[in-house]
Amino acid sequence: MGEKITVAEAVGRTIAGLGAAHIFGVVGSGNFHVTNAMIDHGVPFTPTRHEMGAATMADAFSRTSGLLSVVSVHQGCGLTNALTGIAEAAKCHTAMLVVTGDTAAGDITSNFYIDQDAAVASMGAVPARIHSAATAVADTAAALHTAVHGRLTVVLSMPVDLQEELVAFDDAAIPRMPITPGPAPAAESLAQLVALLASAERPVIVAGRGAWGAKEELRRLAAASGALLVTSAAGRGLFVDDEWALDIMGGFATEGAADLISSADVIVAFGAALNKWTTRSGALLRTATTVQIDDRPTAIGLHQPVDVGIVGDAAAVAAAAADAVAARMPRKVGYRTHEVAVRVGRDRYWKDQPFERRAQLDRVDPQELTNALDAMLPIERIVVPDGGNVNCYPGAHLRVPDERGYCIPLSFQAIGMGLAAGIGAGVAQPHRLPVVGTGDGAFLMSLVELDTAVRLGLAMVVIVYNDDAYGAEVNLFQPYTDKLDLVRFPETDIAAIARGYGCDGVTVRSMDDLDAVRAWIDRPQDRPLVIDAKIAKFPSWLMARRHTQPAEEGEPVRISH
Ligand SMILES: Cc1ncc(C[n+]2csc(CCOP(=O)(O)OP(=O)(O)O)c2C)c(N)n1
């Protein structure tokens, strides 16, 4: 039978018993008891200053650790504050469980009342709820299993009246769900893949986040096929130690890397969505025969039509194909010629690309600044880019140690997620230095979580590319109008604000000012360093490229960023 405890406690103990790794949250009356129950049963808790920060930290924690994170928020307004972070996690298929209070069924007069299930569903997350005291443990276990096994963001609503009811609880009776193996690939489509790779002259294999578990199998397949390796932004870092790998495919690729990819005759994507960013709106795939492997049937062809779609596990498909290609074509050269080796060496990283330095009076060139920081900061880092004009500098120039050393919280393209994502990723990997690259607009939108980082004693570096503006908007609209006051701001002393929070703060107006950063790195670190980098004001190479490249035929010019 087991002891009698409240539903709130039973929910918390079930979540703890099923192995949740960390909770991030803001506690109110509706989630007080459940959060305490999880903590009491061994799940570490990080109190954040805003629910959006909690959701974003949890998302980044899960992405970079592969473990289940929990977000704990108050009902109604606590949940709505978290919605942007929940949408981001849902779009990125993060296994994350949000626990939240809810008003008692039918109590629409409560100030906290909203239709939580509808709100959550419209974010792309899965609504779940505690239906009764008798089903509380089963409801919780089902929600958690849906999150973990479906790689989904699930929101578990707990009506406040039910939370107080008593239920018999027994740890040993928590339902557990075995992991079921993924679908076996169809023999026919596997044979098509093998035939294509065996005859390809310039094959490229691209891995997304869905292929993280298939690193060695993919390297073997690429070696057997004479293929170059590359990742999507979400999968970045997987092949850092492979000499035949480019860094990132898509908007963040160097021009030389993009040239090598778009010259491929066969492109095979494993666990990558092939969205418009990865493919440069399809331009990188134009001449290749394309194959997409994903364990979700719905992912195949979702963003880009492909020639062959294979539903299957990335590692299993790669291993089977590697053996078959090697047997059919021993010692195949493919794309791995001496000339291509030289090009890969030259064009793999942005730090090696020539550029025109554009420093302005008391303002540094953002590319020169980023390359210098890339060389200066320890490679045991987690790079987290925010959005905006400047996002390509941290996003593409800062190198990463491996796939867990990069977290790009831009699936919803919301600015202001970088700082919290850096904190969540840092909590997941305490041996690594989070390095967040953000604009002044995104930073000032979200800086309240500096308090959380300081409280945690977290060593991290926040590079604020400060142009006193929503630079993306300035650059986007400047060609058409001079009404730009609404996206420009007076100078803000971000280093002083950061010091006020208890961080170290450095203002950079010239490259010589980076000496202070060097000194910070050399000291023992127990708090964030915020670099207020006053940067020269011009469109980044990423924005400039979008301005200069003609829209694809038939494609309307889009103003969305
Ligand atoms: C939450 C959210 N609000 C607004 C936008 C639209 N937006 C995109 S970039 C940007 C400006 C960002 O400014 P900043 O962080 O300073 O970076 P910059 O563009 O100046 O480099 C805005 C407002 C968005 N993407 N997300």
Ligand SMILES: [Mg+2]
């Ligand atoms: Mg700005």
